[in-house]
Amino acid sequence: MVERAEITGLVLAGGQGSRLGGVDKGLQMYRGQPLARTALERLSPQVGRVMLSANRHLDDYARWGVLVWPDPADLAGYQGPLAGFLSGLQHAETPYLVTVPCDCPQFPADLVARLAEAMHDGVDLVLARTDAGPEPAFCLMRRSLAADLRRYLESGERKVGRWMAQLRRAEVTFDDPAAFFNINTPDDLAR
Numbered sequence: 001m002v003e004r005a006e007i008t009g010l011v012l013a014g015g016q017g018s019r020l021g022g023v024d025k026g027l028q029m030y031r032g033q034p035l036a037r038t039a040l041e042r043l044s045p046q047v048g049r050v051m052l053s054a055n056r057h058l059d060d061y062a063r064w065g066v067l068v069w070p071d072p073a074d075l076a077g078y079q080g081p082l083a084g085f086l087s088g089l090q091h092a093e094t095p096y097l098v099t100v101p102c103d104c105p106q107f108p109a110d111l112v113a114r115l116a117e118a119m120h121d122g123v124d125l126v127l128a129r130t131d132a133g134p135e136p137a138f139c140l141m142r143r144s145l146a147a148d149l150r151r152y153l154e155s156g157e158r159k160v161g162r163w164m165a166q167l168r169r170a171e172v173t174f175d176d177p178a179a180f181f182n183i184n185t186p187d188d189l190a191r
């Protein structure tokens with residue numbers, strides 16, 4: 001079991017938003033508030049501190065009073081969520097990092113507590129899942145994975161599932177798939 005204070009929360013808002021026409025998804029308004037801000041508000045009470053991963057409009061995000069980290073310089077150009085994971089692992093000052101995507105505004109209020117219960121000796125990474133499958137953007141991991149992830153990315157790999165498959169991992173099943181409703185298209189945003 002890991003204590004809340006030992007966990008840094010990272011909101012992933014560093015994507016290209018190509019299915020939304022290339023906009024910065026984290027800044028898109030949803031129910032009167034930018035998506036990334038909703039994610040930060042939902043995550044903050046669940047962790048010791050929060051940070052945000054972004055590659056555009058860094059000043060706009062920083063204005064909310066949150067630490068903002070771009071992807072590592074040698075991984076610039078939207079190389080995928082693992083680049084954001086690595087930046088978070090490198091900047092976290094706690095032994096654990098938990099990630100959430102910016103585009104999933106209803107994620108469970110007990111997400112981190114439940115992932116933390118499954119973090120034991122011999123486990124490096126804990127993923128959320130539903131009956132529909134894993135939700136790899138919701139991931140609690142040891143900060144010590146930074147070196148392994150850096151090597152993986154330096155080898156040219158980018159796939160999230162492949163990186164996770166070679167680690168000692170646990171999964172926590174959440175009953176309500178609606179909590180993982182994810183905004184990818186203009187239709188999703190309008191709904």
Ligand SMILES: Nc1nc2c(ncn2[C@@H]2O[C@H](COP(=O)(O)OP(=O)(O)OP(=O)(O)O)[C@@H](O)[C@H]2O)c(=O)[nH]1
Binds near residue numbers: 013054103
């Ligand atoms: N830091 C970082 N995060 C990313 C990157 N690509 C995707 N993400 C994040 O990973 C999460 C899931 O990504 P997607 O739902 O595919 O979002 P997206 O890549 O912005 O959107 P599409 O371009 O339409 O695929 C979102 O929270 C994104 O912000 C990246 O290159 N760097």
Ligand SMILES: [Mg+2]
Binds near residue numbers: 015016
């Ligand atoms: Mg994408």
